Amino acid sequence: xxxxxxxxxxxxxxxxxxxxxxxxxxxxxxxxxxxxxxxxxxxxxxxxxxxxxxxxxxxxxxxxxxxxxxxxxxxxxxxxx
Numbered sequence: 001x002x003x004x005x006x007x008x009x010x011x012x013x014x015x016x017x018x019x020x021x022x023x024x025x026x027x028x029x030x031x032x033x034x035x036x037x038x039x040x041x042x043x044x045x046x047x048x049x050x051x052x053x054x055x056x057x058x059x060x061x062x063x064x065x066x067x068x069x070x071x072x073x074x075x076x077x078x079x080x081x
Contacts, residue, residue, distance in 0.1 A: 009055045016054075024053050036071025049079070 068074035
């Protein structure tokens with residue numbers, strides 16, 4: 001895989017809070033996690049690309065998703081390193 005350099009997204013804490021839902025903020029900015037077996041993408045079967053909620057960068061393709069049984073969506077390949 002080729003690594004693509006993406007400029008770092010710099011925002012104030014207030015800007016992140018205004019942009020993200022409280023759960024998205026907790027997960028992405030405070031190193032939290034969703035409760036297992038509860039996330040909106042757990043059972044999603046639609047074809048497409050999963051993107052970062054903060055920067056919009058493509059992360060995973062739907063055809064690399066699999067059921068690991070752990071309660072969170074799992075992927076066997078990232079789009080980029």
